[in-house]
Every structure is written in structure tokens, then in C-alpha cells.
Amino acid sequence: MSATQTAAREERVAPGEATLPGLAALLLALLVVLVMAVVASIVLGSTAIPLGDVVQVLTGHGDGVADSGIVEARVARTVVGVLVGAALAVAGAAMQGLTRNPLADPGLLGVNAGAGLAVVVAISVFGVGSLSGYVWWAMAGAGLAAVLVHALAGLAGGGSPLRLTLAGAAVAAGLASWSSGLLVSSKQSFDSFRFWQVGTIGGRGLDLVVTVLPFFAVGLVVVLLAVRRLNALALGDDLARGLGENVILARATVAVGVAVLCGASTALAGPIGFLGLVVPHVARSVVGPDHRRVIPVCLAAGPILLLAADIVGRLVARPSEVQAGIMTAVIGVPFFVVLVRRGRMASL
Amino acid sequence: MTSTTFAPTPVDGTALRARDLTLSYDGRRVVEHLDLDVPAGRITVVVGPNGCGKSTLLRGLARLLRPTEGSVHLASDGAHDDVWSLRPKGFARHVALLPQSPPVPEGITVVDLVGRGRHPHRKLVRRWSRADDEAVTRAMRATGTIELAERPVDELSGGQRQRVWIALTLAQETDVVLLDEPTTYLDLAHQVDVLDLLRDLNRSRGTTVVMVLHDLNLAARYADHVVALRDGRLVGSGAPADLVDEEFVAQVFGLRSRVITDPVTGSPLVVPTSTHHQSGATS
Amino acid sequence: MTADVLTPTGACADPRAVAAEEPADLARVVRARRRPTRRVRLVIATLAVAAVAAVLVRVLLGDYVVALTDLLPILRGEALPDAPGASFIVMEAKVPRALLGLLAGLAFGAAGAMFQTTLRNPLASPDIIGISVGASAAAVIALTFLDAQGLWLPAAALVGAVAVGLLMHAVGRGTTLAGQRMVLVGIGVAALLSSVIQFVMTRTSIQDAQAALVWLTGSLARATWPVIGMLSVAVLVLAPLLAVCARWMRLAELGDDLSATLGAPAGRARLGLVVAVALAAVATSATGPIAFVAFLAGPIARRLCGGRPSLWAAALIGAVVVVLSDFAGDYLIPDVNLPVGVVTGALGAPLMLAVVVTAGRAGKA
Numbered sequence: 003m004s005a006t007q008t009a010a011r012e013e014r015v016a017p018g019e020a021t022l023p024g025l026a027a028l029l030l031a032l033l034v035v036l037v038m039a040v041v042a043s044i045v046l047g048s049t050a051i052p053l054g055d056v057v058q059v060l061t062g063h064g065d066g067v068a069d070s071g072i073v074e075a076r077v078a079r080t081v082v083g084v085l086v087g088a089a090l091a092v093a094g095a096a097m098q099g100l101t102r103n104p105l106a107d108p109g110l111l112g113v114n115a116g117a118g119l120a121v122v123v124a125i126s127v128f129g130v131g132s133l134s135g136y137v138w139w140a141m142a143g144a145g146l147a148a149v150l151v152h153a154l155a156g157l158a159g160g161g162s163p164l165r166l167t168l169a170g171a172a173v174a175a176g177l178a179s180w181s182s183g184l185l186v187s188s189k190q191s192f193d194s195f196r197f198w199q200v201g202t203i204g205g206r207g208l209d210l211v212v213t214v215l216p217f218f219a220v221g222l223v224v225v226l227l228a229v230r231r232l233n234a235l236a237l238g239d240d241l242a243r244g245l246g247e248n249v250i251l252a253r254a255t256v257a258v259g260v261a262v263l264c265g266a267s268t269a270l271a272g273p274i275g276f277l278g279l280v281v282p283h284v285a286r287s288v289v290g291p292d293h294r295r296v297i298p299v300c301l302a303a304g305p306i307l308l309l310a311a312d313i314v315g316r317l318v319a320r321p322s323e324v325q326a327g328i329m330t331a332v333i334g335v336p337f338f339v340v341l342v343r344r345g346r347m348a349s350l
Numbered sequence: 351m352t353s354t355t356f357a358p359t360p361v362d363g364t365a366l367r368a369r370d371l372t373l374s375y376d377g378r379r380v381v382e383h384l385d386l387d388v389p390a391g392r393i394t395v396v397v398g399p400n401g402c403g404k405s406t407l408l409r410g411l412a413r414l415l416r417p418t419e420g421s422v423h424l425a426s427d428g429a430h431d432d433v434w435s436l437r438p439k440g441f442a443r444h445v446a447l448l449p450q451s452p453p454v455p456e457g458i459t460v461v462d463l464v465g466r467g468r469h470p471h472r473k474l475v476r477r478w479s480r481a482d483d484e485a486v487t488r489a490m491r492a493t494g495t496i497e498l499a500e501r502p503v504d505e506l507s508g509g510q511r512q513r514v515w516i517a518l519t520l521a522q523e524t525d526v527v528l529l530d531e532p533t534t535y536l537d538l539a540h541q542v543d544v545l546d547l548l549r550d551l552n553r554s555r556g557t558t559v560v561m562v563l564h565d566l567n568l569a570a571r572y573a574d575h576v577v578a579l580r581d582g583r584l585v586g587s588g589a590p591a592d593l594v595d596e597e598f599v600a601q602v603f604g605l606r607s608r609v610i611t612d613p614v615t616g617s618p619l620v621v622p623t624s625t626h627h628q629s630g631a632t633s
Numbered sequence: 634m635t636a637d638v639l640t641p642t643g644a645c646a647d648p649r650a651v652a653a654e655e656p657a658d659l660a661r662v663v664r665a666r667r668r669p670t671r672r673v674r675l676v677i678a679t680l681a682v683a684a685v686a687a688v689l690v691r692v693l694l695g696d697y698v699v700a701l702t703d704l705l706p707i708l709r710g711e712a713l714p715d716a717p718g719a720s721f722i723v724m725e726a727k728v729p730r731a732l733l734g735l736l737a738g739l740a741f742g743a744a745g746a747m748f749q750t751t752l753r754n755p756l757a758s759p760d761i762i763g764i765s766v767g768a769s770a771a772a773v774i775a776l777t778f779l780d781a782q783g784l785w786l787p788a789a790a791l792v793g794a795v796a797v798g799l800l801m802h803a804v805g806r807g808t809t810l811a812g813q814r815m816v817l818v819g820i821g822v823a824a825l826l827s828s829v830i831q832f833v834m835t836r837t838s839i840q841d842a843q844a845a846l847v848w849l850t851g852s853l854a855r856a857t858w859p860v861i862g863m864l865s866v867a868v869l870v871l872a873p874l875l876a877v878c879a880r881w882m883r884l885a886e887l888g889d890d891l892s893a894t895l896g897a898p899a900g901r902a903r904l905g906l907v908v909a910v911a912l913a914a915v916a917t918s919a920t921g922p923i924a925f926v927a928f929l930a931g932p933i934a935r936r937l938c939g940g941r942p943s944l945w946a947a948a949l950i951g952a953v954v955v956v957l958s959d960f961a962g963d964y965l966i967p968d969v970n971l972p973v974g975v976v977t978g979a980l981g982a983p984l985m986l987a988v989v990v991t992a993g994r995a996g997k998a
Contacts, residue, residue, distance in 0.1 A: 105817065109824055154989055168756035169989045171820045172928070175761055176985050178827075179924040179978030182850045186975060189843050196834045196842055275824055324832070331828035338821040342814050343804050414893050442896030449894075453753060455886035457940015461665040469884060470896040483666070487659045496658050499665035502940065522895065 025295055028288070032302035039309040043080040044073065046313050048321045075204075081211055082203040083312055083326070084305040085218050086267045087277065091304025093263040094278020095285065095296050096225050099232040100256045101152075103166045104283070104341070108148070108264045109275025111170030115177035116147020117268040118199055122181040126191035134210055136198060140272075141217065141265035147177065148261035201274035201327025203312055210270065217266035224259035225297065232256060232293040274308070274327045276334025281307055283341065363425060365390040365526050365558040366411050366445070370420035373403070373410045380406040381582045383420070388526075390425065393552050393559045395569040398579035399603050404562040405450065405530050407579065411560065412447035412528050442470035446522040448515055450530040460498045460506070460514050464489055467521030489520035492551060509540035516547065529561040533568070541565075545572045566603070570594050570617045578602045594618040673938045673946065680949035684735065687956040691731040695964055697722050729856035733919060734956040734973065736864045737853075738926060740916035742951020743875055743944055745927030746934060747909035750942045751885045752812045755988060758928040759913040762819030763826065765922035767797030768914045770826040773845045777837040787863060790918030791911070797822055798910040812889070851923030851974025853959050860919050867915040871908050878905030879944050923974045925981030926951050932988050
């Protein structure tokens with residue numbers, strides 16, 4: 003179908019390559035929206051808190067405010083949301099660039115399942131029982147799973163989007179079946195795990211955030227420094243090598259960055275899927291395929307989407323809540339379906 | 351073996367006829383308002399630049415893509431039937447298509463693969479018959495693949511594999527065979543080999559052959575009838591000697607060239623004079 | 634019509650026609666055609682014997698050993714004077730479990746092979762691409778929120794699986810590469826439904842959640858005669874349909890274009906998928922999604938049959954694996970009864986990695 007390919011090639015050049023001032027304006031607009039989302043995330047919820055009270059608590063004059071506890075919890079929650087949203091969106095964009103697979107996502111490729119298995123092992127074998135205890139396990143599990151999927155993809159010779167996605171799904175299924183094998187005989191372990199396995203940004207204290215913060219920082223710096231390399235890798239390994247890129251080093255760097263970001267996010271919030279899929283795609287449709295533009299946009303848009311999902315999840319099921327991890331799946335899957343339906347996947 | 355004196359079998363009439371044919375993919379028109387007569391018993395070669403709709407046209411003729419406008423008619427037993435009014439198996443007994451690079455089923459042997467071509471001739475309940483075995487043997491003899499019978503297809507070389515695919519198409523025993531770039535991924539010797547094979551089949555069996563070819567010189571050498579497309583529209587058709595000249599090459603491919611006479615076959619031979627595209631849109 | 638163009642006995646004046654006599658060529662073709670078939674038949678016969686043997690092992694051995702000579706009288710309903718409890722244990726525990734394992738294994742194996750071959754992808758089995766998760770999500774919701782009992786549970790699972798199947802079909806329809814798009818949609822939907830299942834698990838009591846987890850892992854513990862009856866009716870009805878579809882499957886392997894060219898009506902091959910969805914759904918509703926049986930039966934069968942896919946071999950492998958894994962789960966570790974899905978999952982995961990790698994390698998060609 004040479005006709006389809008040519009047309010696709012023409013269109014790939016076309017989408018609005020934002021000019022530099024255009025990009026700056028876009029980022030500024032996103033930042034404004036992000037600030038609004040942050041405010042909304044603190045103010046809204048099962049009980050709405052007046053903005054004035056929030057300011058009082060945050061400036062240290064909250065003694066008279068009845069809901070100061072709620073405000074503090076919501077602030078922590080919002081900080082988690084911003085960090086995890088940014089990390090997952092950037093990791094998703096980098097993962098898609100690295101694997102040249104438009105459907106790559108930490109959830110779909112088995113990274114979350116890896117974190118899950120590690121946490122299950124922590125709970126049922128080592129008797130770990132607290133969120134701060136899970137952190138290291140989740141991080142290690144997510145990182146190992148990310149490495150495993152990349153290694154498999156490498157062993158399998160790169161492979162098309164379909165193959166990599168299927169391989170990821172198969173790895174996820176395998177890890178999940180080991181998890182349930184461990185859980186099925188222990189009611190107590192399962193009782194702890196069933197709440198962890200639904201990703202949420204609520205209920206994490208700021209102390210936990212501080213523990214994981216360095217990992218976010220390292221991961222983000224690594225990926226941001228490798229942005230140029232991602233652009234080279236997008237052309238294919240051979241061409242990238244021809245352009246003088248050290249392909250193995252570039253791949254390894256980005257893969258490590260992605261693994262750290264996924265691991266830190268999962269450690270903090272539990273498994274949250276589809277955010278890393280949706281945000282980069284939206285970003286690319288606006289600013290074109292250049293990672294130097296896509297990644298900054300993801301950095302700002304990721305937190306917006308995650309906070310929005312979380313706020314909606316809090317509002318739809320008052321006084322209870324639907325966890326953000328569920329909401330991102332609910333938003334993300336229809337998006338994914340449209341992507342699959344519309345996508346010009348010449349080489350599935 | 352590349353003798354130039356093959357006389358086209360004198361078969362009259364049209365094997366396939368397209369009228370006002372428009373074909374689209376996912377809502378985008380690829381072939382537009384095309385009128386085409388495929389002469390029966392001849393070799394027709396479709397040429398044109400990349401993305402001009404050659405393969406799409408072939409799929410339309412092969413009843414794989416339903417026209418958004420217009421129709422394709424098949425001549426059989428003196429009548430012209432709209433191909434979409436025929437039953438799938440009935441049509442498959444008249445027209446075979448070899449796609450560009452069909453997937454090879456895992457672990458399949460040559461004989462098994464060629465045998466799949468017998469599907470249109472099989473009834474739901476009837477078992478494999480002697481006639482099927484004979485047809486497979488004929489197809490494999492004609493393509494010189496008997497020696498490969500027990501080999502797994504995925505172990506074959508590109509040239510061997512292409513012969514096996516053609517054998518499958520022949521086992522279908524149709525009077526029209528459509529081939530989408532049967533020479534892709536083959537070196538020049540194997541390209542000539544495959545095209546000689548197809549011409550032999552055409553000459554000995556009177557099979558109507560329609561194929562898409564990339565190489566204009568090979569097209570001019572093997573075609574009785576050339577059909578040129580550009581941007582989904584018919585630019586010209588006729589015998590290569592009448593059709594292919596410098597103006598034609600410029601019009602279809604936007605390429606400046608000299609056209610000389612091939613010293614071996616006497617067919618037109620295109621020699622590009624410049625790689626610079628004339629039609630403005632340089633890339 | 635071919636007769637007038639082509640005289641029956643090789644009137645092709647092909648200059649490169651081989652010098653050998655045609656009868657010799659014909660004989661060679663016939664021989665070559667029969668050779669792989671013979672191997673597949675041998676494999677199927679061996680596997681059938683293995684399946685029967687596995688059922689016998691499951692019924693006779695274990696904590697409570699039954700002598701083979703006692704089995705027939707028990708099955709005939711005669712009371713055994715020297716072992717009064719034997720009849721009850723055999724007829725209410727051992728035989729139902731063995732039969733349920735056999736039927737579910739057959740169904741999973743056949744459904745998996747059907748999917749893999751029709752979609753031309755060794756990784757595209759119903760347990761990976763959302764069909765099983767669809768059944769599971771519906772069943773878990775029915776189990777925890779609606780307190781579904783008896784045949785309502787299979788019904789819910791069937792609805793869930795069919796809904797996912799329909800969605801996949803709807804998205805694939807009318808596009809190029811429909812098969813690939815279907816697989817991808819299935820994966821996405823599976824991810825969403827897993828989230829739904831996890832959400833449901835946080836909303837219910839730990840008892841219900843635990844029951845749902847056991848069910849989700851795949852277990853033969855709910856082997857009762859009504860469930861077996863339902864599953865055997867389903868298998869008996871759907872298996873012949875599958876046999877018909879298997880012929881289209883041979884064409885589907887050649888790709889959409891070539892199979893259509895050979896006269897398979899567009900999308901006909903996918904009819905086999907409908908049958909496979911039904912099989913997988915009914916089996917899932919009876920036992921839960923037993924991990925990796927559908928996924929691995931096809932590739933194993935392929936390996937045994939010398940590279941050719943065989944639906945029946947895959948079905949029988951599924952049966953053998955489920956029955957033996959259930960046996961192992963019960964007796965491998967003393968005092969611990971592991972659900973069958975834990976055993977197949979633990980064994981299957983490494984095998985699965987091997988399939989992923991080899992599938993990717995093959996896909997490069």
C-alpha cells in the first residue's frame with residue numbers, strides 16, 4: 003500500500019510545528035491551568051474548603067481553622083499528584099520514543115505489574131506493612147519489570163508496536179499470576195495489597211514524598227538530558243548510529259531514566275495506568291514529534307490530567323472516592339481505543 | 351531462454367473491465383474514475399510512480415476492495431458479471447491474486463502451502479481428491495518447485511519462495527492471475543527468472559496475467575499491454591512500443607529520459623538523463 | 634472453465650518442466666502432503682491417551698487412593714462393602730474435579746489456539762487480549778454486588794466476554810489491519826477491566842474479595858455436576874463448529890488478502906473467533922481464568938506437531954495440563970491446597986517469556 007504510506011509520510015511532516023514563542027506561550031498557558039488545578043485540588047473534595055482558610059493554614063495561621071488537617075492532607079495529595087503526573091507523562095513520552103511504539107505505557111508494558119509483585123512479596127514473605135515500607139520494593143519491582151520488558155523487546159528483535167504491547171501484556175499477566183499465587187493463601191496479605199494495587203495519590207504523607215523526591219529529580223534530569231538522543235533514536239537505530247549517536251548508551255540512559263521515574267511514581271502512588279499513554283499523544287498532536295517540545299509539555303500537562311482525574315474521582319462518589327488510578331483508566335481506555343482505530347499503523 | 355519471438359496467443363476480448371472505478375482507503379480516494387479493459391490472454395503491466403494507486407487498483411480488480419463508485423466486471427462464458435454479484439468461491443475459480451508479501455504460516459511445507467490454493471475448488475464436506483493432488487503437481491512442475499515439496503517454506507530463499515507463492519496461485523487454476531509486484535526483494539537474475547516463468551505460463555496456458563511492476567524497463571519488456579497510473583488516474587494504456595516514449599516517461603514519472611530500443615528484445619528501454627524531477631515539486 | 638484453458642494432464646509446454654515422469658512427481662507430492670498429517674495424527678492420538686491417563690491419575694491417586702478395580706463398580710453405583718466412603722469421595726469430589734479440569738482444559742486450549750492462528754499471532758490468546766478479563770470482571774461484579782449463584786455466574790461471564798469481543802470487532806471493522814487493531818483494543822480493555830476488578834475488590838468485604846481472588850486465579854473447587862453438565866453441553870455444541878472453522882483458519886493464516894482471494898468471504902475466519910470467545914467464556918465462568926492454559930497450549934501443540942498448529946492437539950494439551958496441575962496443586966505441598974491457576978501460573982510464566990522471545994524472533998522475518 004504505497005499510497006497509504008506516502009500519504010502518512012506527508013502528514014507526519016505537517017502537524018503544526020510550534021514556533022519557539024508559540025511553545026513558550028503554550029507552556030505559560032499550561033502553567034496557569036496547572037496552578038488552577040492545584041488550587042482546585044486543595045479546595046474541592048467531599049468537603050469544600052474556602053480559599054481563605056486554605057491560605058491561612060498554609061501561611062501558618064491555621065490554628066483557628068477547623069479543617070486544617072484536611073488542608074494538610076490535600077496539600078500532600080496535590081504534591082503527590084504533581085510529581086507523579088509529571089513523572090508518568092515524561093516516562094511515557096520517553097518510553098514511546100525509546101521503543102518507537104506509540105502504544106507504550108508503564109501500565110500496559112507490565113511495569114506496574116512488576117511493582118505489584120514486589121509489593122506482594124514484601125507483604126506476604128517479609129511482612130512489610132506500611133506505605134513507607136512498600137516504597138523500596140515497588141521501586142525495585144517497577145525498575146526490574148521495565149528492564150525485563152526492554153530486554154525481552156531487545157531479545158525479540160525490537161518488534162512492532164503490536165508485538166511489544168503484546169509482550170508487555172504477557173509479562174504483566176505472568177507477574178500478576180505470581181502475585182495472586184502468593185496472595186491466594188493469605189487473607190491478611192491480600193487485605194493490605196488490595197488497597198495498594200489501586201493507584202491513588204491520596205493518603206500519602208509529605209514525609210513519604212520527601213523520601214522519594216530524589217528519585218524523581220534524578221529520573222527527570224536523566225530523561226531531560228537525553229532528549230536530543232531520543233530524537234536521534236526516533237529515526238531508528240541504524241540511522242541514529244549513522245548520525246554519530248552511541249545507540250547502546252543512549253538507549254541505556256533513557257531506559258534507566260524511565261525505570262527510575264516509573265519506579266518512583268509507583269512507589270509513591272501505586273499503579274496508575276494510561277497517563278503515560280494519553281499525555282504524550284496529546285502533546286505530540288499539538289507541538290509535533292520533536293521530543294524537545296513534547297517533554298516540556300508533558301511535564302506540565304501530566305500533573306493537570308492526574309489532578310483533574312483525582313478531583314473528579316473525589317467528586318463523583320462523595321463522601322467516598324474513586325481512586326485516581328481507576329479514573330485514569332476510565333479516561334485513558336476510550337482514548338486508547340480511538341488511537342488504535344485511527345492510528346496509521348503501517349507496520350503493526 | 352529469453353527469446354523475443356513469442357507471438358501473443360490470439361485471444362480476443364476483455365477478461366476484466368473496470369468502469370468509472372473509484373477506490374478509497376479509510377475515506378481517502380486512491381483510485382478515481384478509472385476506465386480499464388484488461389485484454390484476455392495477454393500480459394498487462396500496471397506502472398506508475400510510488401503511491402499512484404497501482405496496488406489499490408489490483409485489489410479493486412481482485413474483489414478485495416469494494417468500489418465506492420463504479421464497477422468491475424468479469425468476463426466469463428460470454429457474459430460480463432459484476433464481480434461483487436459473484437459468490438466468493440465462484441470468483442476465486444476465475445481470478446487469483448498474489449499479494450505483495452503474504453505472511454508465511456509457521457512451519458508449513460511447500461506442498462501444504464501450494465495445496466491451500468485448491469480451496470475454491472473444494473466442497474465443504476468433500477475430502478482432498480486426486481484432482482487436487484494433480485492440480486498441485488501441475489502447478490509445482492510449472493514453477494519448478496517439485497524438488498522443494500517437503501521443505502518448510504520459511505527455510506527457502508527469496509527466489510524459491512516467490513516461485514512457491516506463484517505455484518499456489520497456479521494451483522487455483524484460474525484464467526486470470528493478478529500479481530502485486532512479484533519481483534520485489536529479488537535480485538535482477540531472479541526478477542527475470544520469475545517474469546520469464548509468468549510469460550511462459552501466459553503463452554502456454556493462455557492465462558491472463560495482470561501485474562504491478564516497479565521497473566519500467568522490465569514492464570516494457572514483458573508486457574503486451576501497459577497501463578500507466580498517476581495520482582489514481584489513468585494516464586495512458588497500450589502496447590509498450592506504442593506507449594513508452596520520452597514524453598510518456600516525463601508525464602508519468604516526471605523524469606527526463608531518452609528512450610532507445612532494447613538491443614536484446616526490441617522493446618523500448620528508458621535511460622534517465624537526469625535525476626532532477628521536472629514537475630516542479632522537488633523534494 | 635479451467636478445462637478449456639488448461640487440459641487436465643499437464644499440457645503445459647513449460648520449457649523448464651522437470652524431466653521426471655509426471656506419475657513420479659505426483660507420487661512425491663502425495664507423499665509430501667501426507668507426511669505432516671501423519672505426524673499430527675500420531676501426536677493427537679498420544680495426547681488423547683495422555684488425557685485419559687491424567688484423568689485416571691486424578692481420580693485414583695492422591696490422599697485417598699482408589700484401586701482401579703474398584704473404580705468401575707463405583708461408577709456403576711455399586712456399594713463397596715470394604716470401603717463405604719469410597720463411592721462418595723469418588724463421585725462427589727474426585728470425578729467431578731477431574732471432569733471439570735478435562736472440559737475446561739479442552740475449552741481453553743482450543744479457544745487459545747483458535748485465537749492465535751486466526752489472528753496470526755502466538756501471543757494473542759483470549760487470556761492476554763481481554764476476553765478472559767471481560768468474563769472475570771462481569772463474574773466478579775455478579776459475585777460481589779449481585780450475590781450471583783448457580784448458573785447466573787456463567788451467564789454473567791458469558792455476557793462480559795461477549796461484550797469485550799463485540800467491542801473488539803466493532804473497533805476493527807472496516808479498517809485496514811483489522812486483526813491487529815482488535816488485539817490492541819483487547820489489551821486496552823483488559824487493562825481497564827482489571828482496574829474495575831481491583832476497584833470492586835476495595836469496595837467489598839475481605840471475605841468476598843478473597844473469594845473473588847480465588848476465582849480469578851482459576852480453581853476447580855466449585856466442581857459440581859450442574860456446572861460440569863453445562864460445560865460439557867457447551868463443549869459438545871461448540872467443538873463441531875470449531876472443526877468447521879478450523880478449515881477457514883487454514884486460509885486465515887495466509888493473511889487477509891490471500892484468504893479473500895481464495896474465496897473465504899471477508900471476515901469469515903473471524904467466525905471462528907466468535908466460537909472461541911464462547912468456549913473461553915463458558916470455561917472461564919466454570920473455573921475462573923486458569924492462567925496461561927489458553928496462552929501456552931497452542932505453542933506447545935505447534936512444537937509437538939512439527940511447527941504446524943493443530944486445534945485438537947492444543948485442546949488435549951490444555952486438558953492434560955489442567956488436570957495434572959490441579960492434582961499437583963492439591964498434593965505437591967503437604968497440607969496446602971493451591972488452586973490450579975496458581976500452579977499453571979507459576980509454571981507458565983517462564984514458558985511464556987520463552988514464547989514472547991521466540992515469537993518476536995519469528996516476527997522479524
